Amino acid sequence: MLTIHPQFRLDNKAFSKPGSLLDDVKTNYPDDYDFLKALLYARSIDVQTSGSTGQPKTITHTVQALQKSAEATGKYFELKPGTKALHCLSSAFIAGKMMWVRALHLGWHLTRVLPEANPxxxxxxxxxxxxxxxxxxxxxxxxLDQIKTLIIGGAPLSKVWEEKLAKLNTDIYLTYGMTETITHIAVRNLKKSNAVFETLPSVKISQDKRGCLTIDVPYISTQKFVTNDVVDLISNTSFKWLGRYDHVINTGGIKLYPELIEQQLQPYISCPFIISSIADETLGDKMVLVINSKAFDIDLNQLSKQAGLSAYHQPKQVIFMTDFPLTINGKIKRNDVKSNINKYSL
Structure with missing residues (x-):
């Protein structure tokens, strides 16, 4: 169970006992009530994964591990008791839950708002x-100038928006992590042009034989977390993310990372889309651009030229789908899209 830090405040109100906090939350933020009750009275909590890389599943984390994760974030960003924090995420997922944990455990002054588009x-x-x-x-x-330090995660951010946000006075970081690692274990400062993720305190990283990231988080598990994220490993505390191993497209012996190509195309396509592949007798996999829309005219050569794609990185075909399959938190189910387009391309 988690003990409320004496400096914790919620909407400028102090709470010395769990019961009074829960009464307030039940009245004002009922969607957060069940989680907070478990956090304050149980030794562990169950967390649902998003399902973006497979079937959604339930993971159990000890409250002690949640506290250690909060301490790592606090230490990295130098967030002391009395830190004024805005909580605008859904507590249905780990990122929203951890905002509560950080505030309660580290003694932050928390302002809670509904998880809307413009909080x-x-x-x-x-x-x-x-x-x-x-x-x-x-x-x-x-x-955003109302926020000194902002972390962004949960979905990809386009290169255009990275560059736009980097110009603000706010210190903005992209996060790397997952439900299994209790949100982020590494962050990337948008003001630095090197696109390097740095790990939080106590977190060490390495690579397996596939070139995928393995993560050692001693306060969560004695075993390393093995990911499917292909990285350029710079040190045991820093890396560049290249893409998902299970998304890599091998076309004519050349390995392509869809996520990096999507980032280049993002400014020029207004509809949701992904880079995927269909079976090809000559190439093995033929790279295709899949757009979530009714069919419209599109010039692939011109698009690729605008995005600065080389001939190897240019999609060979456009496929339109009217309904992308999504996870419970809105991420595109890439494997389902690939299965569908290959089914109909045969």
Missing amino acids: LQNISEHFDFAAMVPLQAQSSYEQ
């Missing part, structure tokens, strides 16, 4: 720290 729209207050998904950061762009 700052009716707020003039300034904050030391906040966490958002890309849509929220983009929608709040004009007001």
